[in-house]
Amino acid sequence: MRPINGDDVNKAVAECLTALRPAVERDWTATGAGQVEWNCHVTAFHVAEALVSYAGQLAGRAEDSYVPFEITLDEGTDNAGLLHVIETAGALLAATVRTAPPGARAFHPYPFGSADREGFAAMGVTEILLHTHDIAEGLGLTFEPCADLAESVLAWLFPHVQPGPAPWPTLLWATGRGELPGRAPVTDWRWRNNLVIPAGRVTLTGVRPAAARDLSLGGDGGFDWIDGGPYQGTRDASGMLLKAYEAGVHRPEFGVFALVRAEDGRALGAMGFHGPPDEDGLVEIGYDLAEGARGQGYATEALRGLSAWALARDDVRILLAKIDLDNGASRAVVARAGFRQVGADDKLAAYELRR
Incomplete structure (x- = not known):
């Protein structure tokens, strides 16, 4: 259990790329991503969108709403190119977190209306880990990130969740993606930035x-x-x-x-x-x-x-x-x-x- 920083964003991206690159020749648009409603291609693009959005929010010190911009992929971008976009977006967020001054905050709705630089890093890591799990599940791949990342995410964004016997299964359970012995299934969840x-x-x-x-x-x-x-x-x-x-x-x-x-x-x-x-x-x-x-x-x-x-x-x-x-x-x-x-x-x- 430790603070999250920009290096953790890059670490999570590296684990994502290692898990998904063996399947870049597969048809991601025709394959559902685990339990989410998107296909694997849409889910991967969502990760890139989220990382760029978080970098933009923090860099622009957005106060009351999301910065009004979005990213698009060039027509014909293949899966390998999409992973490169995730890698680039992760690097942008990591750099923004590293250069933001202590105490800097920007708008994010859940649950108190803002997040600090560590919060944006933690949200980025969470998006990467959970959606890599979703994509890997849809493609029949194995994915389990290092316990340190999952434990830090839990302690940073899920302070209302009791730690379980192992961080990664606990994070999956807390986000409705798995079962945990002795605990009821989770059907509705939100992470919690600090107040x-x-x-x-x-x-x-x-x-x-x-x-x-x-x-x-x-x-x-x-x-x-x-x-x-x-x-x-x-x-x-x-x-x-x-x-x-x-x-x-x-x-x-x-x-x-x-x-x-x-x-x-x-x-x-x-x-x-x-x-x-x-x-x-x-x-x-x-x-x-x-x-x-x-x-x-x-x-x-x-x-x-x-x-x-x-x-x-x-x-x-x-x-x-x-x-x-x-x-x-x-x-x-x-x-x-x-x-x-x-x-x-x-x-x-x-x-x-x-x-």
């Missing part, structure tokens, strides 16, 4: 399972931290996120968010939920900041932004924060964000914000 929530001078950036694992093990999770970060609370929360993912109960929108300063892209701390809301719509929230970011209002801005996002949902009615009695600064943060104290014991004060 980002603007909040004044910071952006709350959803932490994926692969990043959470790195943070829990002492790494930076792919973020550029200010001095003193990440704080231990961030590492502990990331460990909790990872356990929820491995247990199959992680809901990404109620996970952990890194607080990334808009002006320079540096991570200041983390904020998030202790889990999804309960049956009464109550969800507990927590946060921390690296010492160098404290006392400057960042936590208050972030808490206001996350609270507004949460309370706008139908499944959230009450936000709860429990804070050490002697942590005056943190108690002041929740008060400025509109929370009111509703109780206390000998160690903690409880604060609530209701819809």
Whole structure:
């Protein structure tokens, strides 16, 4: 489980070409592609279209919709030429991912309206792997990509899916292409890019399972931290996120968010939920900041932004924060964000914000 980058796009393309080149003399237009409704030729062209589209979205920083362009094949392009188009399109996406700055995002509808550079790389890898499987199945070829690629795709785009005994069968099951012992068949699915929530001078950036694992093990999770970060609370929360993912109960929108300063892209701390809301719509929230970011209002801005996002949902009615009695600064943060104290014991004060 690790972050996905442009090299992974090229790696997936190489596996696609290795699997399909032995069948370039076959009639792909007359052969159905596995369980999809397209023939093998249309499916292969779809892969090329998707890769070019993702490169265009990210390069053009599309904000509200798809960039209005499409690609076409020259008349008479054979299967070998079509594979060359896939190879070229993959190289374009890989280069775009490598050169996009950290934090760059562009429009993609599923499920939160945008994706970052790693998300576009992961979507490209997913398109390549799954549709190579479809084409290979239609042509009677064997295809099984390296487990590392499938595992990374699952951790990056399918954080709501519990890991299975092996990554590739789990990815096929999660996308309605196979069975997995002990799990019901999947008939409807979507991948999930991470959620980002603007909040004044910071952006709350959803932490994926692969990043959470790195943070829990002492790494930076792919973020550029200010001095003193990440704080231990961030590492502990990331460990909790990872356990929820491995247990199959992680809901990404109620996970952990890194607080990334808009002006320079540096991570200041983390904020998030202790889990999804309960049956009464109550969800507990927590946060921390690296010492160098404290006392400057960042936590208050972030808490206001996350609270507004949460309370706008139908499944959230009450936000709860429990804070050490002697942590005056943190108690002041929740008060400025509109929370009111509703109780206390000998160690903690409880604060609530209701819809």
